[in-house]
Amino acid sequence: xxxxxxxxxxxxxxxxxxxxxxxxxxxxxxxxxxxxxxxxxxxxxxxxxxxxxxxxxxxxxxxxxxxxxxxxxxxxxxxxxxxxxxxxxxxxxxxxxxxxxxxxxxxxxxxxxxxxxxxxxxxxxxxxxxxxxxxxxxxxxxxxxxxxxxxxxxxxxxxxxxxxxxxxxxxxxxxxxxxxxxxxxxxxxxxxxxxxxxxxxxxxxxxxxxxxxxxxxxxxxxxxxxxxxxxxxxxxxxxxxxxxxxxxxxxxxxxxxxxxxxx
Numbered sequence: 001x002x003x004x005x006x007x008x009x010x011x012x013x014x015x016x017x018x019x020x021x022x023x024x025x026x027x028x029x030x031x032x033x034x035x036x037x038x039x040x041x042x043x044x045x046x047x048x049x050x051x052x053x054x055x056x057x058x059x060x061x062x063x064x065x066x067x068x069x070x071x072x073x074x075x076x077x078x079x080x081x082x083x084x085x086x087x088x089x090x091x092x093x094x095x096x097x098x099x100x101x102x103x104x105x106x107x108x109x110x111x112x113x114x115x116x117x118x119x120x121x122x123x124x125x126x127x128x129x130x131x132x133x134x135x136x137x138x139x140x141x142x143x144x145x146x147x148x149x150x151x152x153x154x155x156x157x158x159x160x161x162x163x164x165x166x167x168x169x170x171x172x173x174x175x176x177x178x179x180x181x182x183x184x185x186x187x188x189x190x191x192x193x194x195x196x197x198x199x200x201x202x203x204x205x206x207x208x209x210x211x212x213x214x215x216x217x218x219x220x221x222x223x224x225x226x227x228x229x230x231x232x233x234x235x236x237x238x239x240x241x242x243x244x245x246x247x248x249x250x251x252x253x254x255x256x257x258x259x260x261x262x263x
Contacts, residue, residue: 001028002120002158002223003242003256004202005044007035007078008071010209011249016044018251020051022242023083026258030109031083032120032158032223038077045081054083059093059105066101079103080120080159086111094144096137099124104141106148113263114153114232119145121159123169134163138173142181145226154226154233156261157187160254164218165189173224187224190259194238202240202255209253223259234262 005019006012023031036058037044049056060079067078080103082088090108102122109116121141123134138161145155163169171177175186191200202221205211225235241256 001026001030001241001256001258002032002034002160002221004034004122004160004221004252004254005036006209006252006254007067008037008073008076009035010253012037014249015251018246018249020048021246022251022256023048023052026241026256028083028258029085029111030116030118030156032118033081033083034120034122034160036079036081038079039075043077045083049083052083054085055088056084057082057088057091057105057107059091059103061093061095061101061103063095063100080105080122082107082118082120084109084118094140096121096123097140098133098136102137104144106144108151111153115151116153116233117145117148117151117155119155119157119159121157121161123160123162125162131163131168134161134167135169135172138169139181142173142175142185142187146182146185152231154228154231156226156233157224158222158257160221162220164220165191170222176227186227188227188235190223190225190235190238191219191257192238193235193259198240200238200240200257202257203253204243204255206243207250207253207255209250221254221257223257225259225261232261232263236260236262 096102200219201217
């Protein structure tokens with residue numbers, strides 16, 4: 001699963017029970033979270049992990065000020081996180097190129113059936129005119145993924161890419177519609193295994209938090225799996241979640257994406 005939790009924007013306190021309830025309903029084994037908050041007393045990922053009985057890792061970018069200024073709260077921390085049913089190791093966090101307020105978090109998941117390299121990231125926003133920056137960021141993600149030790153499960157990259165599927169940066173990252181960043185490396189978009197009639201909008205104007213923005217509905221959140229011809233980690237299906245209110249509260253401004261992978 002991948003899901004942007006909308007940090008401390010909007011009615012963030014009221015949204016926390018809805019976020020937790022959505023995760024309880026979906027019961028994902030692995031979750032990449034973006035816009036995760038932390039302060040001196042609480043880390044949102046740690047709280048969710050405790051409530052759900054999961055392991056977690058949290059990664060913060062070096063530039064926190066850009067986010068704190070947006071909510072006028074100097075105590076608020078920002079980052080991405082991973083929740084897992086299984087133990088995590090080899091945690092590493094990096095700033096993305098050209099934007100030190102955007103992180104990449106990488107872990108190794110010790111699942112019963114395989115050792116899984118799992119990464120989550122949150123690319124720069126400003127979708128109108130920021131494609132070149134996101135292209136550099138996804139090239140960094142691709143090269144870093146290629147540098148990881150080869151395990152019995154292909155790497156999984158999940159996150160909010162702030163870019164549509166036919167953008168230059170997504171075509172370059174995928175490596176099957178154009179030359180790949182790393183020779184021989186192809187990332188398969190899990191949504192290609194979803195219902196053909198579902199556009200997969202994760203930034204959806206049906207969500208009241210989105211309706212007042214200038215952008216149209218679009219698919220900007222992804223789960224990608226490095227293509228392998230054999231072994232576990234083949235994509236079986238994909239769907240959206242968090243597409244409605246829970247007890248009258250929408251949990252986030254983003255919908256989540258859930259993919260089923262073979263064991």
